[in-house]
Amino acid sequence: MSQLLLTKLHHFKLDMLKVRDGGVESINIMNGHINLMYIASGHGFLTKNGEQEALKEGKSYFLTEDCHFLSTSSELLTVYMLSWDKEVKNLSYVLSIRLADQLPAKMVSLWDEAIRLQNGESLSAQCKFQSAVWTILSLLTDYAEVDQIEETIELIRKNVANPYSVATLAEKANMTPNSFTRAFKKRVGMSPKEFLMEERIQTAKALMLQNKGITTKDVAMKIGLQDEFYFSRLFKQKVGEAPTIFMKKSKERIAVVSQMFLQDHLLSLGIQPVAAPFYPSVYPLSGGLPSYLEHHLQGTRLLNAEKMFKPEEILQSQPDRILKTPLHNGEVQAVLLSHQQRVQHISFKTEWNDYLREIASLLGRESMVDKIEQEISCLESKVKDELCPLTRKGKWAVIWIRQNEIRLYGHSHHACFDLLYQKLGFEPHPDLPTSGYRLLTVEELATLNIDKLLILWSHEKDVWKVVQSKEWKKIKAVKNKEVYYPKSHEWDPWGPIGRKQMLLQFSSSFKASKLMS
Template sequence: MSNQHKRMSHFLVSLKKHSWRAGFGLRVPQVPTHALCYVAEGCAAITISGKINEINSGTAVLLTPGMRIEALAGNTGSLVFYVLQYVEAALQPSNQVVEIMKNTLLAADLQTDSTAFAISLPATLLSKLEELAATVSKQDYASILRGQLLFYELLSFIHTEQLQHAEKGIGPVEATLAYMQKNYREPLDVGILPRVAQMTPSSYCRAFKRATGMTPSEYLTHLRMKEAKELLVSSQYSVKDVARSVGFSDELYFSRLFKKREGLPPYIYMKQAGQRVAVVSKLFLQDHLLAMGIQPIVAPSFPSYYTTKSGFPQYLHHRLRGTKALNAEQPVDPQEILCLSPDVIVRMNVQGREDALEWKQTPQTLLFNDYLHWDEYQMNIATMFQKESVAEEIIRHIDTVEKQAKDALKFVTRKGRWTILRVLGDEVRMYGVYGHALTDLFYHKLGFQPDPRVTHASYRADAFSELLALDPERIILIWSEKSHVAALEQNPLWRELRAVRENQVYYPDSRDWDPWGPLGREYMIQKSTSFFLRAAGHG
């Protein structure tokens, strides 16, 4: 919308609905008027001034005269979208008579950047577009006047949505986050970030705090300290080298800041992290160790499940460079670990295991029991390495991440009741409402409302008959292979379920989702939030 709205009037030129099949391609040399494009169904890639943007269902794009669309293409499915064209006219008083300037396309409106944003009330906008299209198709004078009225109502709606989008600061803040993540190793003045986001300093700081839970300066320090801990763990650099590598020119200031945040000076942190720690439990306890700055010399991997070369999940693969991958899908020989000369061996105390006694007799082994919640694992491992204060900071950070995600997902989680399933080759597992890290995260932290008829703990195996009787409103499929899901979709009983018939089955790519450790939990929260926002037309 033009910022000159107080002196502008708008006139509808045309409104068209387009339906294109997958594989279409379009080139528009130049946009002749102002235009509002709204994607009602599907997704596509639009290239404007050399920049490629993904536009999904529920996305509006505002274009200005003279803009060049180099390509619009959809390769994954059909696309249904509306294009509303209009002109802006400047109004000037002349002898107490308002006259429309002859040149309605003002030079000030010849912009090179489009504005794309998700519509929070897509059904409302679609209804307005349909009503306007039906009205302008008629040629009588009353319909023309009615059409102009509906057109102004639609512009007012779009203007409000655009202001809400700007207030949330979603796009601009994400852009500055990416800028900081790319440049935090260099001297970086956070004062330039509002200009990068094209926001006022006060509005930007409020939006940034809502998005991250931190101020820009705090977030920059967070990035630098996270990198510093990884470098200190490697033992290849001096404290001075680490400080310079993460953007601090003053080693003394870096050391004071590090001690304030981590509870101990960097050289002590480096010494403690230098312990040779081996993880031999199937649970990814290396996640908890890495979060505290301790990189194990050996850690469990699952090469037949994870797609990385190491057999570690995606979010741990690069962090565990230099760590020996221990195939946890096979029995572990204690001698294989002892020959690596570990100072500490971390293992869960699994009762009834044939090799449990052998591990107990190994003096380097620290055994601990199973716990219900991820933060109990974190605190107990921290106690082993005298890092309780570090663990407390990790737990506070994850709590903040969970609260931010819960707030972002409100308009998704409030709709209907949810049931979580895992599809395996020969069974369907139904997860309960407590007693499992997965349901703790989804139901108790992120705010998804469980079906009230589901009351059991952990999960129930072979629960397909129970699922049919439940006939849930919404289904989330977790950790399920595509071939297993495809086989289930061929079952006519599955297709009769309410959630299936109403297209309320959500199937994210969750292979690497792991809610048991802080790094995996944060990764899972980010990925799941992004998935559900896109599914709802807001991502």
């Protein structure tokens, strides 16, 4: 009798998966099964049927077909899975229920307890297991106030031309106007009306950049404003310049087809590209771009540089000119253009300002280069003076600690290391490569007798794994407590804006970054 009860109770199966940064996990859905996935930590992307969806901590997703997910966070992507046969009658309706966001602090212990209980053989253990699973299901289907606000945000974003009133939005969220406004402001940081205006301005930017010849009147109508003069005043108030001035930035429509952020150079020359590359897995929290470029590129069509560029995506932005560099890994990229459109091929360069000068020459903006270079040069001199107490003694090396390797970088022919060793006064260790990098072990690093060590771009989990090893403690710089690990994830000095941003952060973050192991 008890065996029959156990058979009836055993509908569910639970599992937990952990994926490291950059790792991919495939999910093979057994025929006739339904999976419920909960994200306990980290960030990433879920891909199914060629479509990509962002994975966020605290969210749940139904999976009914084969798929895979990618981790894009320095923190492990931790995923809990609950599966059951879709023929179980009392669960057939679950797929129609909206899933609620729930904090990991509230959910992880419940998942872990359910996993611990699922292999229990006694009737008591199985009853406890079932109770744990139903508790999880009840929380993940407990659609709450925060979920209603999230849906409202998506509704506004998809319908910016609709003049929703607060009363209408509150009604859709099943809330009173006052409680809805308070909840919305707590979640978003601004009122529903302010958020709608922000979304309209962002949409207006995209319309002006992506639609050749569009008028301010057309833009105003498309974002739900009947008065183009009111739109112009609003745009200037929010952006700091009139729509006509904004549109002049893309008067000559330029697309960037490159795995480098050449848009940095264009923006410094007063030009916003109509299309430019982005890296969604490298910068998942800022729209696939370094945060210092994200705001400047609102309205630009973003091209995924982690994949082969698609010519149709490039041409949708109607470019007059394309700036193109050779692509990595020997990839061949053909871009078909009409006779009115031109492709400018830009070769790889070792100096950041060589790109600036060539692009400025192509666009007739050479007169702006000297001022940009002078500003950067003054900033470099200032930072060099501030760092002098740290750099005047000892020889340096720069490493990047990655998941399965350590890279020791050369002292020249790279914008970052030219900046450190030639502009900021760091003296390179004599055993560094001249250019590029070489792979080495911690033991090999210890034999180099490096006085001072700088760790760049490395994820914390990879650094701490290396730091805990016995070999790490044999490194001279470690013994002398001269290891520096600044927050450098966005340090990219290949363009004027990125270089300036790095320099502005460098001195203060560097001085506070000594790694005490």
